[in-house]
Amino acid sequence: MNAATAGAAAPPRRWAEAMLLVPALVIGIGAYAQVGLATDGSLPADFWAWSAVGVLLAVAAHVAVRLLAPRSDQALLPVVVALNGLGLALIARLDVAEALRAAARGQPVPTPTAPSQLLWTVLGVALFVVVLVVVRDPRQLQRYTYTAMAVGLVLILLPLVPVLGVTINGASIWIRVAGMSFQPAEVGKIALIVFFAGYLVVTRDALAVARSRVLGIDLPRGRDLGPILVAWLVSLGVLVFENDLGTSLLFFALFVTMLYVATGRRGWIVIGALLFLAGSFAAYQLFGHVGARIDTWLDPFADASGAGFQNAQALYGMAEGGILGTGIGEGSPDLVPYANSDFIIATVGEELGLTGLMAVLVMYAVLVERGLRAALAARDVFGRLLATGLAVVLGLQVFIVVGGVTGLIPLTGLTTPFMSAGGSSLIANWMLIALLLRVGDAAASPAPAPVPIVDDALTEVVPR
Amino acid sequence: MSQLTLTLIQLGFLALLWFMVLSVASVMRSDLFARRRAKSSARADARAARSAAKASAKAGTGTRPTPAARPKPGRGSPRQLVVTAGAQSGLSVELGATPITIGRAEENTIALDDDYVSGRHARVYPHEGSWVVEDLGSTNGTFLGTTKVTSPTVIPSSGTIRIGKSELKLRK
Numbered sequence: 001m002n003a004a005t006a007g008a009a010a011p012p013r014r015w016a017e018a019m020l021l022v023p024a025l026v027i028g029i030g031a032y033a034q035v036g037l038a039t040d041g042s043l044p045a046d047f048w049a050w051s052a053v054g055v056l057l058a059v060a061a062h063v064a065v066r067l068l069a070p071r072s073d074q075a076l077l078p079v080v081v082a083l084n085g086l087g088l089a090l091i092a093r094l095d096v097a098e099a100l101r102a103a104a105r106g107q108p109v110p111t112p113t114a115p116s117q118l119l120w121t122v123l124g125v126a127l128f129v130v131v132l133v134v135v136r137d138p139r140q141l142q143r144y145t146y147t148a149m150a151v152g153l154v155l156i157l158l159p160l161v162p163v164l165g166v167t168i169n170g171a172s173i174w175i176r177v178a179g180m181s182f183q184p185a186e187v188g189k190i191a192l193i194v195f196f197a198g199y200l201v202v203t204r205d206a207l208a209v210a211r212s213r214v215l216g217i218d219l220p221r222g223r224d225l226g227p228i229l230v231a232w233l234v235s236l237g238v239l240v241f242e243n244d245l246g247t248s249l250l251f252f253a254l255f256v257t258m259l260y261v262a263t264g265r266r267g268w269i270v271i272g273a274l275l276f277l278a279g280s281f282a283a284y285q286l287f288g289h290v291g292a293r294i295d296t297w298l299d300p301f302a303d304a305s306g307a308g309f310q311n312a313q314a315l316y317g318m319a320e321g322g323i324l325g326t327g328i329g330e331g332s333p334d335l336v337p338y339a340n341s342d343f344i345i346a347t348v349g350e351e352l353g354l355t356g357l358m359a360v361l362v363m364y365a366v367l368v369e370r371g372l373r374a375a376l377a378a379r380d381v382f383g384r385l386l387a388t389g390l391a392v393v394l395g396l397q398v399f400i401v402v403g404g405v406t407g408l409i410p411l412t413g414l415t416t417p418f419m420s421a422g423g424s425s426l427i428a429n430w431m432l433i434a435l436l437l438r439v440g441d442a443a444a445s446p447a448p449a450p451v452p453i454v455d456d457a458l459t460e461v462v463p464r
Numbered sequence: 465m466s467q468l469t470l471t472l473i474q475l476g477f478l479a480l481l482w483f484m485v486l487s488v489a490s491v492m493r494s495d496l497f498a499r500r501r502a503k504s505s506a507r508a509d510a511r512a513a514r515s516a517a518k519a520s521a522k523a524g525t526g527t528r529p530t531p532a533a534r535p536k537p538g539r540g541s542p543r544q545l546v547v548t549a550g551a552q553s554g555l556s557v558e559l560g561a562t563p564i565t566i567g568r569a570e571e572n573t574i575a576l577d578d579d580y581v582s583g584r585h586a587r588v589y590p591h592e593g594s595w596v597v598e599d600l601g602s603t604n605g606t607f608l609g610t611t612k613v614t615s616p617t618v619i620p621s622s623g624t625i626r627i628g629k630s631e632l633k634l635r636k
Binding site for chain 2 (some may be wrong): 016023078
């Protein structure tokens with residue numbers, strides 16, 4: 001068969017990936033060097049140790065991909081390494097600022113965040129390799145469609161369990177186990193993508209049936225509205241019981257996008273948007289914290305030292321950064337509360353300026369584009385929907401958090417993938433990239449040749 | 465450390481960020497370019513290989529084509545797939561080396577405008593000199609004569625494929 005000869009071409013040697021890893025590592029290491037040079041005049045004390053760990057991690061991930069997913073995309077891993085490295089350096093930079101401020105006030109120096117973030121990175125890369133080892137074929141996940149749904153829902157609802165759940169800053173999305181806090185919904189989002197993909201493979205034909213045509217858009221049948229209503233109610237539940245706007249918005253937007261991609265009906269987007277508007281209006285009226293977020297969004301400077309403090313400081317910071325930024329270590333991004341987690345993008349905007357922020361955003365765009373490309377190349381519908389969901393969730397998350405920080409949309413509080421301080425987000429996103437590489441690898445691999453069988457009881461044999 | 469040095473480092477770092485972005489872009493570009501070149505030189509080959517790979521991927525997952533009849537290609541082999549009943553009656557497609565997909569979606573080789581037809585409903589592809597019909601997990605099924613197609617099945621020369629309200633036949 002042609003397929004055997006054409007498809008069995010040797011996998012690429014992945015030199016492009018290896019070459020791209022060099023500037024990616026220089027970004028992380030160079031940023032960390034700058035932190036020391038600008039604040040202290042010399043390289044940070046643990047500079048060489050950290051650089052060695054970074055290089056080792058990147059090489060380990062690269063070797064793992066070479067061995068386990070040799071035909072997958074070559075641009076994904078370097079971009080992730082660059083973003084992760086830059087994030088680590090900026091977190092270390094904010095640690096320095098916190099320590100200086102505490103020293104100036106005569107307070108004890110707070111525990112730095114960067115070392116634990118580095119540990120989480122090590123764990124993230126380890127889980128990245130584990131996912132590549134365990135999931136050898138994306139279709140094997142399709143068997144666990146409903147298991148994935150259960151796992152995803154349990155992970156999202158886990159913070160509501162009385163002993164485990166912890167409420168931090170009003171949002172009940174953390175659990176605390178053995179002194180470590182963790183956001184289970186971050187991992188839950190991957191499980192839910194697996195579920196959405198498996199579920200839509202089976203139901204997309206039924207969901208694509210049009211009932212009536214209004215203004216050139218096919219509307220689905222009333223009885224097919226069940227799934228979207230369930231997704232809507234679950235998202236509202238997250239909002240009401242866990243007070244987490246970001247996660248709620250992310251899940252609903254993800255489901256509507258995947259529904260649209262699976263069925264090709266714009267009607268779903270219209271219905272999703274209407275449900276979203278109804279939900280947000282109700283939330284605005286009923287919940288004080290949602291109303292406060294919207295008021296802050298409309299005018300962050302109305303109460304710039306109170307409710308709007310965080311947004312206003314972020315905007316001042318980015319204005320200070322201007323086109324070229326102040327340079328790493330030379331701005332004062334620590335004035336923004338939670339600068340190292342939800343607001344890390346404000347730090348990028350201040351110290352690297354618009355030029356640096358655009359580069360970072362383009363890198364995220366590359367991740368999404370490569371993910372969608374893997375989806376296009378996938379041979380089976382499940383693989384397509386899975387890769388689409390994984391790419392879309394990254395894009396949505398970056399849009400929601402960057403939009404919130406820059407004042408484009410109300411602030412909802414999500415982590416910036418790979419950059420924000422926070423272990424759960426980091427390891428979940430490393431696992432997400434491993435799955436994307438797996439789909440890409442499966443799409444580019446030669447298909448197994450068909451094995452003829454002699455069972456032809458149902459076949460009408462016509463002698464010639 | 466002088467301010468000038470720091471400024472140079474800062475600008476160098478921004479240049480590095482964009483160097484990274486442009487390197488990634490150039491890898492993506494060469495990827496696209498290489499694919500296009502391969503396509504133009506051996507477009508037919510690549511397409512045949514890809515589609516055969518698709519067919520065999522499907523087959524590899526459990527259902528396999530049944531090589532019941534193995535007519536030698538040549539004098540007696542069918543040349544066209546013709547829609548003989550239904551809304552698109554009269555439509556015909558030349559049989560080549562590539563598989564023909566049938567369904568409601570416009571991306572199919574034969575797009576049937578019929579509510580009983582799934583988006584990607586069935587596929588007809590060559591296998592060892594005969595033509596095989598395979599159901600692609602459609603909602604309402606694909607029938608060969610009156611038998612429901614559950615695994616890829618060789619189409620007999622007089623056989624009728626029924627999909628929704630449409631019927632299709634092989635023609636010489």
